Structures are given as structure tokens and as C-alpha cells.
Amino acid sequence: MPNPIPLELRWLYPKIRPQLPLHFASFVCLTLASLMVLITPLCMRWLIDSILPARDSRLLGVALGLVFMSQEGRAVLNALGGYLTFRAAQGTALELRMSLLRHLGLLSADYHDRTPVGEMLYPFSGPIDEISYFGSDLFPSILRTIVATGTTLSAMIFLSPFLTFLATPLIPVFLSIRQHYRSRIGHDADRVQINQAKFTSFLQEHLSGLPQIQLLRHTGRQERKAHELLTNSVCSQDVLWRTSIFFSAFSNLTIVTGLAVILCCGSLMVLSGKLTIGTLVALYALLTQLFDSLSSVTEMYSRAQRTFSSIRQVRAVIEVAPGIKDHPHSEPLPPRSPLHVEFRDVSFGYGKRRGAIHIPHLEILQGERVAIVGPNGSGKSTLVKLLARIYDVESGGVFIAGSDVRMVRLDSLRSTVSYLPPHPALFHLSVADNLRIGTLETSDEELQEVLRIVGLLRFLNDRPSGLDLSVGPGASTLSTGERQRLAIARMLLHRPRILILDETTSSLDPAFEEAVLRTIDQRMPNSTLIVVSHRMHSLSWVGRILVLHNGELVGDGAHSFLTTTNQFYASLLASAL
Numbered sequence: 001m002p003n004p005i006p007l008e009l010r011w012l013y014p015k016i017r018p019q020l021p022l023h024f025a026s027f028v029c030l031t032l033a034s035l036m037v038l039i040t041p042l043c044m045r046w047l048i049d050s051i052l053p054a055r056d057s058r059l060l061g062v063a064l065g066l067v068f069m070s071q072e073g074r075a076v077l078n079a080l081g082g083y084l085t086f087r088a089a090q091g092t093a094l095e096l097r098m099s100l101l102r103h104l105g106l107l108s109a110d111y112h113d114r115t116p117v118g119e120m121l122y123p124f125s126g127p128i129d130e131i132s133y134f135g136s137d138l139f140p141s142i143l144r145t146i147v148a149t150g151t152t153l154s155a156m157i158f159l160s161p162f163l164t165f166l167a168t169p170l171i172p173v174f175l176s177i178r179q180h181y182r183s184r185i186g187h188d189a190d191r192v193q194i195n196q197a198k199f200t201s202f203l204q205e206h207l208s209g210l211p212q213i214q215l216l217r218h219t220g221r222q223e224r225k226a227h228e229l230l231t232n233s234v235c236s237q238d239v240l241w242r243t244s245i246f247f248s249a250f251s252n253l254t255i256v257t258g259l260a261v262i263l264c265c266g267s268l269m270v271l272s273g274k275l276t277i278g279t280l281v282a283l284y285a286l287l288t289q290l291f292d293s294l295s296s297v298t299e300m301y302s303r304a305q306r307t308f309s310s311i312r313q314v315r316a317v318i319e320v321a322p323g324i325k326d327h328p329h330s331e332p333l334p335p336r337s338p339l340h341v342e343f344r345d346v347s348f349g350y351g352k353r354r355g356a357i358h359i360p361h362l363e364i365l366q367g368e369r370v371a372i373v374g375p376n377g378s379g380k381s382t383l384v385k386l387l388a389r390i391y392d393v394e395s396g397g398v399f400i401a402g403s404d405v406r407m408v409r410l411d412s413l414r415s416t417v418s419y420l421p422p423h424p425a426l427f428h429l430s431v432a433d434n435l436r437i438g439t440l441e442t443s444d445e446e447l448q449e450v451l452r453i454v455g456l457l458r459f460l461n462d463r464p465s466g467l468d469l470s471v472g473p474g475a476s477t478l479s480t481g482e483r484q485r486l487a488i489a490r491m492l493l494h495r496p497r498i499l500i501l502d503e504t505t506s507s508l509d510p511a512f513e514e515a516v517l518r519t520i521d522q523r524m525p526n527s528t529l530i531v532v533s534h535r536m537h538s539l540s541w542v543g544r545i546l547v548l549h550n551g552e553l554v555g556d557g558a559h560s561f562l563t564t565t566n567q568f569y570a571s572l573l574a575s576a577l
Helices: 007-037 039-054 057-106 109-114 117-159 161-167 170-208 210-215 219-271 277-318 380-387 410-416 431-435 444-453 457-461 480-493 510-523 559-565 567-575
Strands: 341-348 357-364 369-373 395-400 417-420 498-502 528-532 544-549 552-557
Touching: 007 039, 007 057, 007 117, 007 277, 039 057, 039 117, 039 277, 057 117, 057 277, 117 161, 117 170, 117 277, 161 219, 161 277, 170 210, 170 219, 170 277, 210 219, 219 277, 341 380, 357 380, 357 552, 369 380, 380 395, 380 417, 380 498, 380 528, 410 417, 417 480, 431 444, 431 480, 444 457, 444 480, 444 510, 480 510, 510 528, 544 559, 544 567, 552 559, 552 567, 559 567
Parallel strands: 369 528, 369 544, 417 498, 498 528
Antiparallel strands: 341 357, 341 395, 544 552
């Protein structure tokens, strides 16, 4: 037997479980408010059938007081219940955003490479806001409708079982209309979410690259692309609204037809003396209240489908499995063993491009100074990313101290192997705070020492704020070379046993690049230093140079040896002049 509870709600339930006490308190408030709704029509019956004919002013005051108390009490209880549910919904939204953020932090480089930043950002706002709305407004509305429908039908049965029996066919009719439109509204809601995510991703990319777009005179094409995406978004919303309108129209037609039939029958019963006028007025008020609840279900159902679509979007991200994760039997690297690196019959490719790199055998001893050179696309960065386990090999293995990196605990590997990309991340913080990321206890003296190594100390001493200088969003206040030097300084504070610089000095002038690398060489005599660079003449001092071409190792040796024995290396060297 299929589970009657939608999969989306089953997925959401564990997320809202910590907030259940607040939801329960809200439910009590809303239930009491729904019960108070019955007081007004019952008092109206009392007024018309008993109090007014008897001209009893004392009971008239009691009846009016009950009506006032029911209306005011209903408003207060609804407000309190709504506030409690709002608090619960905000707690759920906070936990969802943090869960999403934590999970994105676990996902591997392949996911971040293929997923635009705007697409990753979108679930944090639109979908989670929609889920929060479900908890703060839609869910209480559903509760109010359920409770109000139940209490109203009970009161109607008490007043006139026959007329209530005439009203009950409305429920299966409405449910059949709901079932008919369910899949269409769900599909249309998903399409709206997809189109909005596409535009958000485009907008993030467009705004981040706007200066270059202007320089390239590409604004016209970008505007046409934006218009196309926005048009798709508008059209999908239009389809959703049209489906919702048809849903609402057919539902309301059923309700209004039933209302007319029941009022007609009730009037005939009054004329025949089988029903009092007060009872008919009370039934009319209760029927109107019942139909109002049923009418709101159409909008609630449409909104619930949008919420379910948002849940599916967030769930789809959270259920993406990390490509790089700890093996159940992984262990840390030995603290004092020599960290020799070995590649054994390694093959790797990006996406459908299998076998883009193939290294039958390669060893790098601890403490070696190794440069990796080769033309663009030769596999230089790929090789060191496999060592840092940013990607996993397709076949073969990468070993450190005899352990396959896939069997090494990630926290141990990350603290041992430091990989610095060509465009390292800096944050909208001060220089000191950027340097202390991962090493919070570092003193100012240590910060100044690493800044001196990379040649930034004089630059900061010339600024009034010194180490407190803000680098701005994306380190916009620094030049590209200053950003690279600051990132290298931060990495030096971690004192890694294997340091990989992947084109990280590409924006430094050749003389200064060599000076920085030589200083690192002197400061870290026991660490393995691996440098990927196109600046071949800045690497002549390195003891060992690996030459890659089309993903294969075609040269291995000192600069002087390769210059005389390796024709491919000699041609690379000549082209770099």
C-alpha cells in the first residue's frame, strides 16, 4: 500500500522535529480559535429564535458579549499561534541553510567545477524561503482549515443533519478536481523553480563579469540572453497561474452550486415549518465559513506544490554524494615517517575525457624540490591535484609514505599536503585575519615574518592600518601579485610537509618569483616543494624538473641534464624566451 504522506513531507519531517513543541502549542491556539468561530453563528440563532422574540435585554447583552469575546479571542489566538509557528519555521529555515552550507563544504571539486555559483546560491534564498513560508503561514492555514472544517461540519450536523448530508457531496467532488490538477500544478511549479534558478545563475555570472563584458562590447548579447531567460521564467509562471486559475474556477463552481442548492432546500424547510429562521441563518453562516475554508484550499494546494518543488530542489542538493570522502577504514599519515610520494600506473580524465593523464610510475622523495613544466593542457595541474586528492584517480593509485591517499583521513591529508591554486581565495577581512585562517593562535610577529618572506611587509608598513588593512571583497584592494603573495604567506604559516604551488607565482615578475621560491626553499628545508609554472627560466635552480606532454611524463631530471638530452624540454625552453 503506497504511503499517503507525500515524500517531500516525509523528508522535511526530521528537519522540523526539533520545533515540534512550538508547532504543538501553535496547533492548540489555532484549534481554540477555530472553536470560537462557532460561537457567532450559534449566538445569532439564539438571538433570532429566542432573545429577540422575548425582548430579553439581559440575555441580549450576554449574547453580544459572547460574540465580542469570540471575535477578539479568535484574533488573539490566531496571532499567537501564527507567531509560534513563525518562530518554529525560522528555526527550521536556519537549520536547512546550515545543513545546505555544511553539505556544499563536503562536496568535491568536480561538483563545484560543473555547478555555477549562482545555481548553488539559489536554494539558500528562494526555495528555503518558500519552505519557511510553508511553516510560518501555509502550515497554520492548513491546520486552521482542517480544524475549522471539522468543527463546522459538527455544528451543522447538530443543527440539521439533512442539510449537512446535502453538503457532503462537495468534498469528493472537490477532491476529484484536486487529483485531476495535482500533477499539472506540480510539473508547472517545478518548471518555475528551474527557470528562476537558471536566471539567478546567469545574473550572478553577468554581474561578476560586467566590467569585462563592457570592454568586450558584449552587453547587447547578454541583454538578449537575460531577456530570453526572464521570458522563460515569466512564461512558466504564467502557465502555473493559468493552471491554478482553472483549478480555482472549477472548485468555486462546485462550491457555489452546492451553496445555492442547500440554501434553496433550507428555505423550503423554513416555509414548511421544519426549520427555524435562526437555524437557517446559523446554517448559512456555517456554510459560508465551510466554503471559505474549501475555497482557500485551492490557493493552499497550489502554494503547497510550489513548496514541495522547493523541497525537491533543496533535497536534490543535500543528497548529492561527495566524490571525495573518507574511506570507512581510512587512517592518518604517520607523523614522523618520510613522506615519499609515488604514482603507480595512474590514469585520470575529466568527465567523458577518459585517460587524459597517464603516469606509469613516478617517485618524489621527501624534501625534494620539484618543478613540473609543459605546455597548456599537458596535465601539470591535474597531476598535483591528484596528489592533494582534489580528484581521485580512475585507475592506479597515488601513495604517500606507502599509503594510498584514498585510504588516508582527509583531515590528516589536508594538514600534510597544502595545495595553492593559481587564484587562491581571500576573504573580505583584514590582512591579519586572512593570514590566520586555519592558524588562529599565530602571533603578529609570525605574521610579519611570513609577510617579509613574500615581500609584503614593506607594503603593509607603508599603510596606516598595517596588518588591519582590509583586502576588500574578493581582495579587490590588492593587485593580483599581492593576492598571490598573501596566499603564499598564509600557506607558510601552516608549515606543510608537502607544499604545492600551482601557478601561484604566475603574476610575480620573474626575478621576484625566483627570490620568493628560493626563500621558501631555505625556510622549509625538510618539506617537499612542488612548483607548477610556465616560467621555466625561473626554475633552473630546482633540483628536479618533470616534463609533461599530452598527459604523459616525457622528461625527468635537472635543468642542465634536460637541456642537453631532452629535445622537447629544449624546445619549451626556447619558446619561453
